Amino acid sequence: MNNYDCIVVGGGPAGLSAALVLARARREVLVVDGNRPRNRATYMSHGFITRDGTPPMTLRELGREDxxxxxxVHFQWGEVQRITGVxxxxxxxxxxxxxGPSGEVQARKVLLATGxxxxxxxxxxxxSYYGSTIFSCVHCDGWERREQSLVVIGENPELVNTAKRASQWADHExxxxxxxxxxxxxxxxVLGRQGIEVDDTPIAALHGDGSRLESVELADGRVLPATGGFVQPEWSLPQVVADLVPTAGDLGGVKTDEYGRSGVDGVYAAGDVRGITxxxxxxxxxxxxxxGIGLNNDLIFATFDAPGR
Incomplete structure (x- = not known):
């Protein structure tokens, strides 16, 4: 059974960045990724300096090349189904x-970067429209929706805040x-005072060319023109995370300190898994x-605390 200093669960920006720090710290690292990132439906990613407009899968590929x-550093295509031990x-x-191969590996530390x-x-x-003209992150994709007629769709309380944020870019909302x-x-x-309409009518259909939104049809027959919009999803944690870290919550993510240490010794977390916003x-x-720095520091300091040192 292969033994590593750390297994990084997830090969997105958080996991790859942590692995790079650990690689340069001379640690034996295994990165495991299932190749199903949440942003895989998006054609371009935004807001990453020097990589603005890069497709998200390309960004991950560049990270693996580094x-x-x-x-x-070892990379494996796979899904981590269970983590046990101390x-x-x-x-x-x-x-x-x-x-990629199936099996078991051992590691001294675990870094959760599953998203x-x-x-x-x-x-x-x-x-059909998610990732092309309807998105979940206004700061990621608002610029491309600027000065347009937008809809903001959702069924949970965070919808109000998403609507407020979207107003920065919308011409009509x-x-x-x-x-x-x-x-x-x-x-x-409150929203109405800023010219934002709220409609509780169920949505019957979205109309467009299959990727570019043109209008929204409501259950009462009304058709609202819209060239794009934002959606407020529901988020939850992967089961492997919830099973391992008892401080995990479906809405709040994994609670950590500033260096990613969770409430379970030897388990760290980074990225969206810590909390979506x-x-x-x-x-x-x-x-x-x-x-990655926090994890490596803990490994270093542990050698000085070991008996006989």
């Missing part, structure tokens, strides 16, 4: 994907609760670097 120059002796069970799972509202054809009635009357009044690639990469 790591490939370090012989002490600090210094963790065992990860991996199911291979894309031809979160995403559930979109039940709106017909929403998935309608908030659609899809019949959920999640926005209270006083909240609708704000959710940007460059922030995830920074968190990954910080967690």
């Amino acid at each position: 790591l490939a120059t370090y012989p002490n 600090d210094g002796a963790f065992t990860a069970s991996i199911k291979g994907v894309r031809g 979160v799972l995403e559930t979109l509202p039940q709106v017909p054809d929403l998935i 309608v908030v659609l609760t899809n019949g959920s009635g999640i926005i209270e009357a006083h909240q609708a009044e 704000p959710s940007q690639l460059i922030i995830a990469a920074g968190e990954g670097a910080r967690a």
